[in-house]
Amino acid sequence: MPISHQDKLNLLKDILNNHQMDCCGSVSECEQLKRLVKSLMVHPSLDEHAQSILEEIYKYSQHGINSVHLDNHIESHQNELTQWVSDINQFT
Template sequence: MPLQVTDQLSLLMDILRSHQLDQCGSNSECAQIQRLTNSLLQNPQTPLELRETLTSIQTYSQGGNSAPSVDQHVMGYQNELNQWMNVLEHN
């Protein structure tokens, strides 16, 4: 059974919150973020006001997959992670 939009957003927020609080991450988490954002962006039930944020998060996850150090990549995105969490929590 596929995850609903709310379930996907909740999972995405959990992973991003972990990156935000722990200031580190893994390639597998970046890959999971990428799968979630791809799915959400393709789903017509995803709120339109989240699409720009989801596109930014998708770019973040792609960069994390190719970064020499995922932890350094995550640390460099702390301001964006804070902004994204704020947007996601209020939608």
């Protein structure tokens, strides 16, 4: 059974929140973020602002996957992580 659009947004927020609060994460979490964002970007009611945020999160996850020091990558994006979670709350 596929998960709903809202469930995907909640999962996205949960992972981003964990990265923001713990200042660490895993490559598999970044891969999951990437998959979630790709599936959310095809939603028909997605506005331009939401699309832009998802593109930023996609780039963040892609760089995290390829990062030698993932925890440093996460730490350097603390402000963005907080903003993304806040933004996602606006369109959920």
